[in-house]
Amino acid sequence: MDLHLNAAKASAEERVAMDAALKQLESSPGDASLTVTSDGQADGNVPTNGLPTRSKRHLLLPVLHAIQERVGWISPGALNYASLQLGVPPAEAHGVASFYEKFSLAPKPPVVARACDDIACMTRGAGALCAELERKLGPAGKPCSLGKAIWQRSSCLGLCERAPAALITAAGEKPRERVIAPAYAESIASAVLDAATGKLPDEIDTLNAKVSVPQDGRSQLRLLRRVGQVDPASLEDYRRLGGYEALRRAFEWGPERVIREAIESKLLGRGGAAFPAGKKWEAVHQQRESNRPHYVICNADESEPGTFKDRILMEGDPFAVLEGMTIAAFAVGAKRGYIYIRGEYPYATQRLEQAIHAARAQNFLGEDIGGRGFTFDIEIRRGAGAYICGEETALFNSIEGYRGEPRNKPPFPTQSGLFREPTVVNNVETLVNVPEIILNGGAAYARIGTANSSGYRLFCVSGHVVRPGVYELPFGPTIRDLIEMAGGVGGTGRLQAVLLGGAAGSFVSPKELDTPLTFEGTRAIGATLGSGVVMLFDDSVDLEQILLRIAAFFRSETCGQCVPCRVGTIRQEELLQRLIARKPLGSKEQESALLKEMAQAMRDASICGLGQTASGAILSAMDRWSLFL
Amino acid sequence: MSEQLQAPSPLIPIPRAPAPEIPVPAARRDVQITIDGKRVTVLEGATILDAAKTLGIETPTLCFLETLTPVNVCRVCVVQVEGSRPLVPACSRKVEEGMVVWTDSERVRLSRRVVLEFLASSVDVSTALQLQAYMKRYEARPEKFGPRAATVVQPPKIDNELYVRDYSKCILCYKCAEACGVDAQNTFAIGVAGRGFHAHIATEFEIPLTDSACVYCGNCIGVCPTGALMGKIEYDMRAAGTWDESRQTRTETICPYCGVGCELTVHSQAGQIVRVSSPLDHSVTQGNLCIKGRFGWQFTQSHK
Numbered sequence: 001m002d003l004h005l006n007a008a009k010a011s012a013e014e015r016v017a018m019d020a021a022l023k024q025l026e027s028s029p030g031d032a033s034l035t036v037t038s039d040g041q042a043d044g045n046v047p048t049n050g051l052p053t054r055s056k057r058h059l060l061l062p063v064l065h066a067i068q069e070r071v072g073w074i075s076p077g078a079l080n081y082a083s084l085q086l087g088v089p090p091a092e093a094h095g096v097a098s099f100y101e102k103f104s105l106a107p108k109p110p111v112v113a114r115a116c117d118d119i120a121c122m123t124r125g126a127g128a129l130c131a132e133l134e135r136k137l138g139p140a141g142k143p144c145s146l147g148k149a150i151w152q153r154s155s156c157l158g159l160c161e162r163a164p165a166a167l168i169t170a171a172g173e174k175p176r177e178r179v180i181a182p183a184y185a186e187s188i189a190s191a192v193l194d195a196a197t198g199k200l201p202d203e204i205d206t207l208n209a210k211v212s213v214p215q216d217g218r219s220q221l222r223l224l225r226r227v228g229q230v231d232p233a234s235l236e237d238y239r240r241l242g243g244y245e246a247l248r249r250a251f252e253w254g255p256e257r258v259i260r261e262a263i264e265s266k267l268l269g270r271g272g273a274a275f276p277a278g279k280k281w282e283a284v285h286q287q288r289e290s291n292r293p294h295y296v297i298c299n300a301d302e303s304e305p306g307t308f309k310d311r312i313l314m315e316g317d318p319f320a321v322l323e324g325m326t327i328a329a330f331a332v333g334a335k336r337g338y339i340y341i342r343g344e345y346p347y348a349t350q351r352l353e354q355a356i357h358a359a360r361a362q363n364f365l366g367e368d369i370g371g372r373g374f375t376f377d378i379e380i381r382r383g384a385g386a387y388i389c390g391e392e393t394a395l396f397n398s399i400e401g402y403r404g405e406p407r408n409k410p411p412f413p414t415q416s417g418l419f420r421e422p423t424v425v426n427n428v429e430t431l432v433n434v435p436e437i438i439l440n441g442g443a444a445y446a447r448i449g450t451a452n453s454s455g456y457r458l459f460c461v462s463g464h465v466v467r468p469g470v471y472e473l474p475f476g477p478t479i480r481d482l483i484e485m486a487g488g489v490g491g492t493g494r495l496q497a498v499l500l501g502g503a504a505g506s507f508v509s510p511k512e513l514d515t516p517l518t519f520e521g522t523r524a525i526g527a528t529l530g531s532g533v534v535m536l537f538d539d540s541v542d543l544e545q546i547l548l549r550i551a552a553f554f555r556s557e558t559c560g561q562c563v564p565c566r567v568g569t570i571r572q573e574e575l576l577q578r579l580i581a582r583k584p585l586g587s588k589e590q591e592s593a594l595l596k597e598m599a600q601a602m603r604d605a606s607i608c609g610l611g612q613t614a615s616g617a618i619l620s621a622m623d624r625w626s627l628f629l
Numbered sequence: 630m631s632e633q634l635q636a637p638s639p640l641i642p643i644p645r646a647p648a649p650e651i652p653v654p655a656a657r658r659d660v661q662i663t664i665d666g667k668r669v670t671v672l673e674g675a676t677i678l679d680a681a682k683t684l685g686i687e688t689p690t691l692c693f694l695e696t697l698t699p700v701n702v703c704r705v706c707v708v709q710v711e712g713s714r715p716l717v718p719a720c721s722r723k724v725e726e727g728m729v730v731w732t733d734s735e736r737v738r739l740s741r742r743v744v745l746e747f748l749a750s751s752v753d754v755s756t757a758l759q760l761q762a763y764m765k766r767y768e769a770r771p772e773k774f775g776p777r778a779a780t781v782v783q784p785p786k787i788d789n790e791l792y793v794r795d796y797s798k799c800i801l802c803y804k805c806a807e808a809c810g811v812d813a814q815n816t817f818a819i820g821v822a823g824r825g826f827h828a829h830i831a832t833e834f835e836i837p838l839t840d841s842a843c844v845y846c847g848n849c850i851g852v853c854p855t856g857a858l859m860g861k862i863e864y865d866m867r868a869a870g871t872w873d874e875s876r877q878t879r880t881e882t883i884c885p886y887c888g889v890g891c892e893l894t895v896h897s898q899a900g901q902i903v904r905v906s907s908p909l910d911h912s913v914t915q916g917n918l919c920i921k922g923r924f925g926w927q928f929t930q931s932h933k
Contacts, residue, residue: 004818004842006833076834089817089842094833098822105834386824403821408701408721560801560828562702564740567747570779570826578775585775594773601743604716604736605704612715 003083005090008076014067018081021066025059029366029377056086058419060096060401065343065382068103072110072171079105088401099403099559101385102169102343110171111149111195113137113188114344118305119499119549120160120462120535123491124182129164132185137192148196151188155387155553156305157181157344160462160535161212161469167344170195177346179205205347207232207315212308214469215485223432223456224472227316232351235358238319244364246435250327251372253438258331259285262434264442266454271299271390271427272504272531273609274519277434278442283414284332284422294334295423297399298325298431300341300348301383301390304502305553306533309458309470310428314341314348317432318355322365322378324431327438329376332424337378340395343385352380387557391608392417392425394559405561406608429458429532449475453518457532463499464491464538473517480513482534491538497621499537501530503550504613506620507543527620544627547618548576554614565611568602572615579628588628595619662728677708677719677730686732689741689763691748691854692802693720696915697812700803705744705763708732716740742767750774751781751826753797756856756867760800779826785864788837791845791924793864796829798857805830805849805858813917818843847923851906851916860924862903873898884922889913891922902926 010018063086067078074097083090097103115133117126130140133151137144140152159165162181166188170176178200180187194200209228215221218229230237238244250258262278269275284294298321302310314321325337341349356378359365367375381399383389389398393407396418417423433455437445446454453475459482462468466487473482479498489495495510506527508515515521522529537546551573560566575595578584584591599615606612621627657672664681671680676699681688692703699721707716711729716737719730731737745764749771754760763769785795801821809819818841822831832841850858859867866872877898884891892911896904905923909916 004816006836006840076836079833089820090833091817091820091822091831091842094831095820095822098831099824408718556825558825560823560825562704563744563747563800564704566801566826566828567751568743571747571750571774574774574778585773597739597743600736601740601747605707605740605744606715607701607704 003087003089005080005084006076008080010075010077010081011071014071014075014078015081017066017070018063018078018085021063022056022059022085025062028379029360055088057088057401058399060086060088060093061381061384061398064093064097064100064103065384068384069169069171069175070173072112073104073106073108075107086401092402096401096403099386100343100383103384109143109145109148109150109196111145111192112169113149113151113192114154114157114167114169115140115151115183115188116155116157116159116163116165116167117153117549118156118553119503119546120156120306121164122546122549123463123535123537123541124163126164129183129185129188133188136185136189145192145196149192151192154344155556156303156307158302158308158311158342160306160308160460163462163468167346168192168195168200169346170200172198174202176200176202177204179347181205204350205315207312207347209316212312212469213316214467214487215471221472222436223313223429223458224316224470226320227312230317232316232318233354233358235319235355235362235364238317242435242439243319244323246438247323247326247330247364248370249438250330251370251374255285255331255333258327258438261437261442262331265433265437265445266442266452267430267433267437267445268453268519269427270429270433270457270532272304272501272528274529277426277430280414280424280426281328281331283412284334284424287415287422288333290422292421293336293419294332295418295421296325296329296332296334296337297392297395297418297423297425298337298339298428299390299392299395299425300339300345300428301395302345302428302531303342303383303387303390303557304504304531304533305550306462306499306502306535307460307531308462309460309532311345311348312470313428313432313458314345315351318348318351319359320432320435321352321428322355322359324426324434325378326364326369326376327434328424328426328431330374332422334424335375335377337376338381338399338418339378340381340383340389340399342390343383349380349382356380386559387553388559388608388610391610394608395425396423403559405559406610408607450516450518450520452520457517457529459517459532459534461486461534461536463536464489464495464541465536466490475518476516478514478516478521479508479534482517483513483536489536489538491536492540494539495536496539496541497537497543497625499533499535499617501528502533502535503553503617504528504609505530505533506617507624508620509624528616543621543625544576544580547621547627548573548580550617551576554610558610558614562605562607562611564602564605565607565614568598568606568611569614571598572602572618576618582628584628591628592622595622660724660726662724662726662730664730665732671724673724675724677710677717677722677724677728678706680724681708681719681730681732688719688732689766690720691760691763691800692804694804694852694909696909696917697804697807697852700807703744703748703800703802705741707737707740707744709734709737738767742769745769746771746773748800750778752800752855753780753782753795754800754855756798756859757800757854759854781826781829786838787861787864789839789843789845790861791920792847792850792858792860794830794838795857795859795864798855799830800855800857801828801830802854804852804854808848808852808917809843813848813915814844814846816842816844816846819849845920845924846918847920848917850923851918860904866898866903872903877903884918886921886925891918893918893922895926901930 165181166183398404701718709731907914
């Protein structure tokens with residue numbers, strides 16, 4: 001294919017940034033030997049241009065990041081240059097760049113402050129914070145600080161235990177990122193000023209385990225036992241506390257036994273879909289004779305509003321994620337893995353990068369790991385602000401350099417995943433469970449928890465609660481037990497509602513607090529554990545505004561590919577706006593019937609889980625409370 | 630020992646290695662499924678849409694076209710498959726032995742109707758005749774979302790003399806991008822850009838077609854199901870109120886420009902050529918043409 005480029009040329013600065021990024025990507029052990037061997041057979045959602053082997057298209061996302069981080073926006077000339085370097089038609093590169101919230105295709109000030117106004121932060125004063133920011137910095141979306149900065153409202157940043165939260169990014173030769181949580185208008189404004197004058201220190205964030213992991217009785221913790229107890233940059237610390245023992249055991253056992261134990265453990269995926277992890281491994285392992293490359297992907301695109309557990313694992317115990325991935329790769333015969341981490345997690349990204357370096361240096365990644373003839377390496381891919389990329393097939397497209405649009409299933413990832421090859425996708429928390437299973441045996445693990453929910457589970461407790469944070473429990477305790485562990489209801493002290501599972505989950509009422517936090521327990525009341533969100537709302541909260549924010553979230557995060565979700569999410573938001581304004585079309589009952597009808601079509605006819613669940617929380621609240629009267 | 634003595638005959642070459650096996654594609658098996666209570670046997674690899682067609686069941690489709698890879702994004706073809714929680718797109722879901730499919734259940738009818746209502750409430754469907762027919766069939770009432778429902782209304786893009794892009798009429802079926810890409814033209818002048826309700830078809834940075842990679846084959850027009858993409862002559866005639874398909878004749882002919890032999894359907898009205906297309910089932914074109922075949926006939930009506 002001949003590329004047709006228009007006349008726009010990249011500036012020297014843009015070229016330098018892209019050349020450096022490409023050089024680094026191509027020399028990275030995780031990417032260097034990657035040959036995309038797919039036969040290019042794609043479903044229609046993903047065109048493949050030219051010979052896949054000739055394409056460097058899978059480097060598009062990091063190259064776009066490099067331009068954005070250096071210049072603050074992606075110019076037509078820079079896009080042309082990226083297209084030429086990677087063999088991607090400019091119209092398609094533009095389609096990819098315009099998909100992500102973090103990429104700007106119009107000139108934008110180099111410093112961007114994102115203030116979260118999502119539901120967890122709403123309970124902690126995000127509304128007042130944004131109003132104060134408006135007074136200090138001017139209206140959202142308008143340049144401030146002499147045109148060098150801009151602030152904007154953001155969906156959930158995954159910092160809910162320290163709400164309200166803000167994230168500052170500063171483009172330049174030395175790009176900076178800074179997490180501010182809890183955030184105050186003063187602290188945001190002063191960091192914006194520092195960033196605009198090049199004085200922002202190179203320190204992204206710190207993990208304070210006392211705040212983020214407030215649980216008593218730490219000695220009983222398994223998944224969180226090292227968080228706050230070890231230096232997350234130290235492989236020696238990790239090994240001193242039992243790290244990489246499980247990998248050694250796995251090598252002794254061999255792949256078949258590792259998979260058998262994983263199946264026996266009854267470990268269900270912790271990302272939200274609760275699929276048996278061992279079954280995925282088995283399905284990919286069974287294709288080992290096919291000579292096709294296999295992949296292991298760690299899904300760290302944790303973007304469900306109210307979810308932050310994976311971030312804390314990655315920040316506090318990054319080697320555990322790598323060890324879990326390495327065991328998974330050994331089990332299924334994968335030589336290459338990707339960690340796809342959401343773009344709003346700069347600190348966790350840094351921690352993982354350090355850990356991968358350290359693991360490579362000591363041969364826990366790379367060729368012939370531990371002298372066992374097993375080769376595996378990991379590459380990090382940063383998302384760029386798209387909730388949908390947590391959907392596994394959208395994630396594949398995103399890594400491959402296409403728009404993060406979900407694919408139709410079947411075929412399932414275990415048959416046709418990343419680069420159309422057999423692929424295991426496991427969530428961060430799922431992978432951190434893996435060493436536990438290997439060290440204690442699958443059967444022993446299965447005995448922890450309840451019959452249908454085995455093992456340990458992390459819960460992201462936020463909102464009106466005395467001690468928000470991530471809590472680890474063996475499955476079994478109820479919502480009430482968890483709230484008590486977290487010090488009880490905060491705010492006014494009078495609980496109005498609990499959101500389980502995030503925006504894609506459902507609300508439960510104070511009458512349902514004795515529901516066990518298990519897969520089967522929540523299912524019995526028509527709810528879901530989802531990604532482990534337990535968000536509390538006291539009786540001062542205007543639930544109607546919370547529902548509207550959830551509707552706005554789905555409207556802004558739908559990829560737009562399929563009609564039910566693309567139009568349904570905006571119609572749902574419009575309908576809630578009418579109800580809140582007390583200006584229904586016809587009667588409130590008619591609106592309610594219309595909402596249910598739209599919800600059914602979205603649930604039934606959408607391609608992926610986003611559209612299928614976009615009405616769930618809203619309907620669950622309207623079922624439980626008399627709203628919009 | 631004896632092998633050495635047996636010198637190969639110069640006339641009968643002896644293969645030095647086993648002859649490479651040429652893989653023979655496995656014969657496609659028959660698959661039996663049940664649709665709306667009726668059994669039907671189709672070849673493995675067929676879609677539910679194919680199987681429904683053999684039973685004479687008409688399935689609505691918008692983003693599907695025989696010559697393009699199914700993208701299954703419009704979701705108007707969804708059917709109910711027993712054992713599947715969500716509905717599935719008939720256009721791309723392959724049949725599996727024993728599958729039980731319902732194409733006209735209450736759930737199917739509701740989803741199809743709501744999808745059509747979503748489209749017609751956000752897009753100008755005035756020239757999308759097929760979509761209008763589906764709306765009638767499913768009793769769609771797009772006005773139920775009220776007069777303030779968001780739409781994709783925008784001014785038409787007229788940046789060249791051959792065709793007009795009126796994205797107020799675009800239902801984002803992806804067909805034009807597919808035809809511009811690997812499914813036909815491999816030009817990649819347009820792609821899907823943006824996200825969510827604002828996802829749209831665009832050149833890079835929305836540059837005019839004349840600056841883009843476009844080669845004016847017009848294959849995007851050929852596959853557009855709504856009239857969002859339209860030849861300039863048709864666009865102007867519609868604007869002037871003179872476009873009248875009932876007065877048009879269609880003449881089958883072969884393109885005179887080169888030796889490929891593309892079949893042309895020449896649409897003329899009042900003695901003037903107003904559009905040229907090519908049949909989808911033509912073995913040479915599969916509906917595709919080049920700039921000359923599709924647009925290069927002005928000389929026939931030159932008055933100079």
